[in-house]
Amino acid sequence: RFCVFKVILCFLFYINHCDIFVLTEMLESNNLVTFEGLSNSSSYHTFLMDEEKGRLVVGAKDHVFSFSLVNISHDFTQVRTYSRECSNFIKVLQPFNQTHLYVCGTGAFHPVCSYLEVGKKPEDNVFRLEPHVENGRGKSPYDPRLLTASMLIDGELYAGTSADFMGRDFAIFRTLGKHHPIRTEQHDSRWLNDPRFLGVHLIPESDNPEDDKIYLFFRESAMDGEHVGKATHARIGQLCKNDLGGHRSLVNKWTTFLKARLICSVPGSNGIDTHFDELQDVFLMSTKDPKSPIVYAVFTTSSNIFKGSAVCMYSMTDVRRVFLGPYAHRDGPNYQWVPFQGRVPYPRPGTCPSKTFGGFDTTKDLPDEVVTFARSHPAMFNPVYPINNRPIIVKTDKDYQFTQIVVDKVEAEDGQYDVMFIGTDIGTILKVVSVPRGSWHDLEEVLLEEMTVFREPTAITAMELSTKQQQLYLGSNIGVSQMPLHRCEVYGKACAECCLARDPYCAWDGAECSRYFPMAKRRTRRQDIRNGDPLTQCSDLQHQDELSGQATLQDKTLYGVENSSTFLECSPKSQRAVTYWQFQRSADDHKQEIQSEDGFVHTEQGLLIRTLAKKDSGVYLCQAVEHGFMQTVLKVTLEVIDTERLDDLLHRDNEAAAAANVQEFSSPRESPNQRLWYRDFLSLVNHPTLNSVDEFCEQIWKRERKHRKQKWKHLQERQKGRNRRTHELERAPRSV
């Protein structure tokens, strides 16, 4: 059992190191720009992108910032927002007119709004808060922890928020503008039941603007009797933009409000579906038809036991079909929710007053029976199911959950792809492309990159994408970050690697993996997102790859101690490659595949050898296979040292020890000392002659000092090492 414990310990160690490495890789790359936040501010959650002026406006605690989209840390201005005794958290930032933005915040538990002058043109260089302050009730919540989803259209502000100090009166409001403010019915849990609003969007219903609808995305507690026990449901709600409320009943209340449940679930093995109900964020991807954007939604689970996240896609056709379907109605002996079977009054509740669908000019002219029906039937019976009836991405058993999503449409050689950028609650971003395998009904999710963008684990709470700048902007509690949409250079220095990456932003241009532009049609461009098949794309370039791609093969020597364990680390750049290991005892022996038995444990990160024996000395080849294309990514010469020689290695200035050191440090990709430390730790942790880690560290320290003394020798050895390094790139049978 002790041994198992140690193996686990070693893995924890390994994983930590790996994380640190990934983290520093992104944070220290010059691609990531971070605004670390002001010491007297926080909560950089409210974003407004203005691509024309080239600015990102960010609402935070007590401040509004204006960042340059080119480089957020290079050029920004800030204004202090109005607040007396308490902090003011900015919750609403909307374009008001050509020169001003509308800004609302929590105030000191007393919401306030104001106008922020930003100028007409970028050169105007103004960023000034008007001194005049308006009441922010029904626009911003009182409590900084609550969310508001808002949108300003034609001088009117649509906001889903809470309108009281206690955070109990949640409603969808329309304020500002020339009309009387209007809201959802108060204290009626059929309309809204402790909701949290996440997004507001205007989507036209026809070519006639009178039919324009406002859609709201939120999650709320399931209606009484809708679910056994306490449950959350994800919702889409609709309103007519020209709704002015009822005449006798529902006065200054919406008469066209309807809501439907959004389903995002996967079938379980026991026949019970696992539901992702905690809607977190929504992104609308425009299509050629402005009436039919694709709705991308991010969900998590409500369960404490089962932690998971999912992304589901919905079509507006399906949404409209549900709103035209049966209304939910409470009836029957158990007073349960059933589809309403009776006569629906005309015009059908939820229809906008317009010339398209009937002769009503305003909702004030609606017959009483329509208003009465609308008041008691705000929910639809049928839910909206996702496209293909299942999520496009599901992640379970991860130590993180999804929080945000933005999607970019990317033109590639073999078609158009939607690339998703998904933010998590630990400050990382997943870049994912879904590729049709045969048809729309069979999508394959391809994880392109996973990046850490904040120095400490913090939830990503805001995300905006600029196609003009090809940059992504991220907000969190601690600051704002900016990263490029593509970093083609990380996909290596060979055509095959570039191709296997399947990143629609990138293509092999004959010399390197670089940004693909559909306009600049050059025959040398190699890209294959759908299949990621380098055999068709790169076979004629193979020889060239062999010459240019030495950097892809790592070749090193490792020393292990008899009866201890060792770990051969091998994680290919492509997240989808399958690895397997070959062993060759000596140059004239043939290579044999290492099976996952006999004390060898295959992991995603490498190969663990539990107990080293003298016979394990030899060459280990880590082969990465993807789409029948095989590449040797690592060649390790392992030398197992018997116990008697260990003392020599550790205590005496033995040549072997020096050589081991030199080998370790000479590998160009393996410079971080932690890695050496870790590996040695692994190979020695089991050893009986070492009493404590302290003693071990002492040895390492001595070796490092010795290593520094031997710098000259090291450089010489490095030269030799480089000459020894070879590149292997071979084709495997397509069946592998």
Ligand SMILES: *[C@@H]1O[C@H](CO)[C@@H](O)[C@H](O)[C@H]1NC(C)=O
């Ligand atoms: C916060 O500090 C910045 C300078 O770091 C200053 O310009 C700003 O006025 C301060 N804000 C408040 C609300 O005190």
Ligand SMILES: *[C@@H]1O[C@H](CO)[C@@H](O)[C@H](O)[C@H]1NC(C)=O
């Ligand atoms: C952004 O601006 C900062 C500060 O001026 C500078 O240090 C950094 O190199 C710039 N980064 C990029 C990617 O331009």
Ligand SMILES: *[C@@H]1O[C@H](CO)[C@@H](O)[C@H](O)[C@H]1NC(C)=O
């Ligand atoms: C925009 O609105 C602000 C605030 O009401 C007003 O002062 C300003 O004159 C308006 N600008 C234009 C161009 O209408």
Ligand SMILES: *[C@@H]1O[C@H](CO)[C@@H](O)[C@H](O)[C@H]1NC(C)=O
């Ligand atoms: C290594 O393990 C083998 C088999 O358990 C044992 O016979 C041998 O004595 C061990 N060697 C050392 C140095 O502990």
